[in-house]
Every structure is written in structure tokens, then in C-alpha cells.
Amino acid sequence: MATTIHHRSPGVQTAATGLTLFAAVMLFVAGTLDLFRGIMAIAQDEVFVNTPNYVFKFDLTSWGWIQLSLGVIAMVVGLGLFASATWARVVGVGIAALLIIANFLSIPYYPVWSLTLIALYGFVIWALCVVQRKDQNG
Numbered sequence: 001m002a003t004t005i006h007h008r009s010p011g012v013q014t015a016a017t018g019l020t021l022f023a024a025v026m027l028f029v030a031g032t033l034d035l036f037r038g039i040m041a042i043a044q045d046e047v048f049v050n051t052p053n054y055v056f057k058f059d060l061t062s063w064g065w066i067q068l069s070l071g072v073i074a075m076v077v078g079l080g081l082f083a084s085a086t087w088a089r090v091v092g093v094g095i096a097a098l099l100i101i102a103n104f105l106s107i108p109y110y111p112v113w114s115l116t117l118i119a120l121y122g123f124v125i126w127a128l129c130v131v132q133r134k135d136q137n138g
Contacts, residue, residue, distance in 0.1 A: 019127040020089075024081030026124050027092060030117060031074025034099065038068025063106075070099055081128075092128050096121040 041064025073095050080088025100121045103114040 019131050020081060020084065023092060023124045023127040024078045024088075026078075026120055026127075027074045027081065027096065028078030030099070030120055030124075031071045031076075031078055033117075034067050034071030034074060034102075036071075038064045038066070038071055040064070041067060066102065070095065070102055074099060089128050089131070093125050096124045096128070100125075 041060045043064075073091075077088050077092045077095055081092060100118050103117045103121070107114045
């Protein structure tokens with residue numbers, strides 16, 4: 001079997017760098033917002049709308065701790081992406097997937113905000129998966 005070496009043009013490398021920067025900024029900003037969302041749920045349960053007939057029921061304080069934890073991890077991963085760390089790309093895809101699930105579960109409470117964040121995290125996953133690692137650029 002022959003080994004194929006792909007030579008990337010400067011434009012492709014610039015786009016890849018831009019996508020990684022996009023993912024880093026979005027993860028950091030959305031993680032910060034999730035951090036604040038978690039603090040709101042922990043500090044005062046009345047901030048969130050109560051939906052009594054929802055299939056997935058959570059204590060809002062527990063939900064707040066989940067949001068807070070995921071937000072902090074997303075912020076750390078965002079900082080790792082700024083440093084171009086490979087671990088941050090891998091963990092970034094995983095944390096974005098978990099945040100998609102968390103926002104799916106909060107759709108009845110804040111539908112527009114949750115759907116917006118689901119789309120944003122989908123773009124983050126896409127951006128992190130499309131970018132080639134530096135050692136694969138040939």
C-alpha cells in the first residue's frame with residue numbers, strides 16, 4: 001500500500017486555524033454562560049420555569065451543579081484550544097456532545113436558548129472534527 005501525503009495550501013491552513021479559534025471562543029463563551037446558568041439554578045430555584053409534566057425531572061439545585069461543572073470544563077477546554085493542545089480537541093468534542101445533551105434536557109425550561117446552544121455546540125463539534133492536526137499537514 002502506498003502512503004499518500006497531503007499538501008495543504010496556506011488558505012486551507014488559515015481556515016483550519018480559524019475554525020479552531022472559532023471553537024475555542026465559542027466553547028469558552030458558552031461555558032461561561034453555562035457557569036452562570038448553573039450558579040443561577042443553585043442560588044435561586046425560582047429563576048427557572050417549572051414544568052410539572054416533563055418526562056425528565058431534575059431537582060434544580062442538582063441541575064445547577066451539572067450545568068456549573070460542564071461550564072467550567074468547557075471553559076478549561078476552550079483555553080486549551082487557544083494553546084492548540086491536542087487533548088483539548090478530543091475533550092472539546094466530548095464536552096460539546098455532553099452540553100448538547102444537557103441543553104436538550106432543558107428545552108422545556110428555555111426552548112429558544114437551549115436550541116441556540118445546541119446549534120452552537122454542533123458547530124463547535126464540526127469545527128474541531130474538520131481541522132487536521134499539524135503533523136498530518138505534510
